[in-house]
Amino acid sequence: MKTLYLFRHAKSSWSFDDLSDQERPLNDRGRDDAPAMGQALGKRRICPDLIVSSPAVRAMSTAVLVARELQYPANKISVDAGIYGADMDDLLAIIRALPDSAASALLVGHNPTITETANALSPSAVNEMPTAAVVCLRFECDKWEEVGKANAEFYFYDYPRNEG
Numbered sequence: 001m002k003t004l005y006l007f008r009h010a011k012s013s014w015s016f017d018d019l020s021d022q023e024r025p026l027n028d029r030g031r032d033d034a035p036a037m038g039q040a041l042g043k044r045r046i047c048p049d050l051i052v053s054s055p056a057v058r059a060m061s062t063a064v065l066v067a068r069e070l071q072y073p074a075n076k077i078s079v080d081a082g083i084y085g086a087d088m089d090d091l092l093a094i095i096r097a098l099p100d101s102a103a104s105a106l107l108v109g110h111n112p113t114i115t116e117t118a119n120a121l122s123p124s125a126v127n128e129m130p131t132a133a134v135v136c137l138r139f140e141c142d143k144w145e146e147v148g149k150a151n152a153e154f155y156f157y158d159y160p161r162n163e164g
Contacts, residue, residue: 002139002147003104003155004095004121005041005048007066008114010034010132012058022056022084033132033160034062038069040158041134047072049102052094054083054109062132063108083109088116098144105144106134121147124154133159 010030016023026034047070053063064074082094091113098105111129118126118135126135136155139147 001103002141002144003048004137004139004147005046005104005106005134006114006118006129006137007037007062007106007108007134008111008129008131009054009056009059009062009108010037010065012131025057026061030058030062030131031065034065035069036160037132037134037158038066041066042069044156046070046104046136048104048106050078050098050105051076052078052080052083052098052105052107055079055081056084056110059083059108059110063106066106066108083107086110086113088113088120091117092120096145096147100143102144121149121152122154123149123152126157129157130159133157 010033011027012024012030013027051063051067051072053059063077067074067077080094082090115126115129121137135157138153138155140151
């Protein structure tokens, strides 16, 4: 079985006109929401075998803050430049190329691609994911290259300030 956590980066700041899109940091809400969502994952006793992030500052910051809450070493976070600017097919290729030694992976990326990918893989529809949202899917397979909607189980969807 493979377990995938698709995580949209936390809320970023638009306050720095001189920064490129990739350099935009988290804003105050994002710096609060990312660890809160990490704590929510921790309450579910989740500790992924692998965390993979877009190289964008807001995504990496999210990954580090979530990892800290899960006692996952920040220096073990893998950066995949392909996640930044990826479309759904690109992101599916990245997921299907994950090392089979990892039974679970948390991937931090960007919308609309994260939501589109969640919907491409999930047997249950996922609304547009707000910042710092996470979808967990489980797949009945032994290799990441085999993940798909046909062998997927929707496990949970969570986001900051989720009242449900």
